[in-house]
Amino acid sequence: MHNLVLSPIDPEKLISDISERVTARILKAVQNNNSSTANPEQLLTIQEAANFLNLTVPTIYSKVSKGELPVMKRGKRLYFSSTELMNYLKQGRKKSFTEIEKEAELYLSNKKKG
Template structure:
């Protein structure tokens, strides 16, 4: 635990805190500037390369509505962020994660079934 600040130490502490806040603000601004680049639309060739799939495979996934897509005329476009989320949605849980969920579920169920 940190020592309590004295009145004389407050100006220095406030200065350090302001510097840290400025650094956090800069990091957030940099992150916001990077986000629009990820939101650029990709044609099917780039999307297939990003997913490491053959173009016909991407077309078949689009036809089966398995993959997020934007259509303009006869052209298909994909957002990188949507494809990334689509990939993440297919993540399989580890045995430990499943076990932890089961424990939490049982704990909640036991609380509901207790009679007071």
């Protein structure tokens, strides 16, 4: 059996110790999160790219042959960068009415100046 001796602890020291440990754990969690998102790029197979884009495999092949999709080829295999596919999707984004209005105002104000 173990003999356990309890002694009074200064409340300020206890709070300080707990605070330091919690801070250390939060910093560690944030660093782990940053390191996992530091390199989010992955190489995808054609099936994974089809799932990523929510398209069929034949549609992917068609877009690759037309040069619409960024692709890397190694031997007979096609690989797709998840980052490049995300950029491809973002290029198809349509601007909101507010964004179009702001661009028009900026264009007209630049025309009046020069």
